[in-house]
Amino acid sequence: MNWMNIARVAKVVALLAFVLPWLVVSCNGTPLAEASGLDLATGGVKAMNQQVSEERDPQWWAIAALVLIGLGLVLSFALKPVRRAAAGLGGAAAGALVLCAVGMMLMIGSFKSEMTEKMNEPGDPAANAIFDASEMQQAMAEAIRIETKFGYWLTLLALAGAAGAAFMAFSGRALPTMAGVRAGGAAADPDSAYWDSINKTDRAALEEYIYRFPEGRFVELARSRLAGTPQA
Incomplete structure (x- = not known):
């Protein structure tokens, strides 16, 4: 969700x-x-x-x-x-x-x-x-x-x-989820929280992630998934 x-x-x-x-x-x-x-x-x-x-x-x-x-x-x-x-x-x-x-x-x-x-x-x-x-x-x-x-x-x-x-x-704000809380109770950074909230098989969602976090930790993974995701 x-x-x-x-x-x-x-x-x-x-x-x-x-x-x-x-x-x-x-x-x-x-x-x-x-x-x-x-x-x-x-x-x-x-x-x-x-x-x-x-x-x-x-x-x-x-x-x-x-x-x-x-x-x-x-x-x-x-x-x-x-x-x-x-x-x-x-x-x-x-x-x-x-x-x-x-x-x-x-x-x-x-x-x-x-x-x-x-x-x-x-x-x-x-x-x-x-x-x-x-x-x-x-x-x-x-x-x-x-x-x-x-x-x-x-x-x-x-x-x-x-x-x-x-x-x-x-505005690109991710929906708060249980996955947004790491061990020790510290809140996840926006990059990780947004990545956790999107559908990894949705081409538009992956493109949006790259647009919002061009230097994000999951950019290479998102590009890799895009390469294997068919055009809509």
């Missing part, structure tokens, strides 16, 4: 979290509508009350975030060497994170405005003669709650983790 693989796993978790609940709209504890990240991307908000329309436009930011997550995964395998792959994956993760955070904030604001307008629509004149409709509508509008759920926060956390792990891979 290395930082790139951790970043890829985090990206997959973020992708899977799109099918979990992201948003619930309720009034005095009664659910009105709910949506997963995939629902927001496709416009398939699940309505539980006639006050909320089932026909909603797909959220462009959710679609863009999905595309960036998938693109980041593809780039992490397609780009060589590791530094370029890490930059592509990390950039896509950071972009998707910003889109989800800002997009959700703007959507919640828009949704609240929409619900307030619906509550402020003129009611039945006969009912208005008996009750103060404006105060009732205002109370109902204030009772509406829009909550972000576990799936949304898991997506943000996974994207932040993917971006962080990609940065570690880009």
Whole structure:
């Protein structure tokens, strides 16, 4: 396991979290509508009350975030060497994170405005003669709650983790392992720690090692392995 693989796993978790609940709209504890990240991307908000329309436009930011997550995964395998792959994956993760955070904030604001307008629509004149409709509508509008759920926060956390792990891979820092500790408890030098963390049969990983440690103790071994490793 290395930082790139951790970043890829985090990206997959973020992708899977799109099918979990992201948003619930309720009034005095009664659910009105709910949506997963995939629902927001496709416009398939699940309505539980006639006050909320089932026909909603797909959220462009959710679609863009999905595309960036998938693109980041593809780039992490397609780009060589590791530094370029890490930059592509990390950039896509950071972009998707910003889109989800800002997009959700703007959507919640828009949704609240929409619900307030619906509550402020003129009611039945006969009912208005008996009750103060404006105060009732205002109370109902204030009772509406829009909550972000576990799936949304898991997506943000996974994207932040993917971006962080990609940065570690880009900077060349090796993942701490038991092999990184020598007898007597002294930490291994970066050269040895990085060598221990890479796949010795991966041509790109060997080339990356030589790039990072041109005078490293394992350079000759890495070149020898490259000579016997077929081109991708």
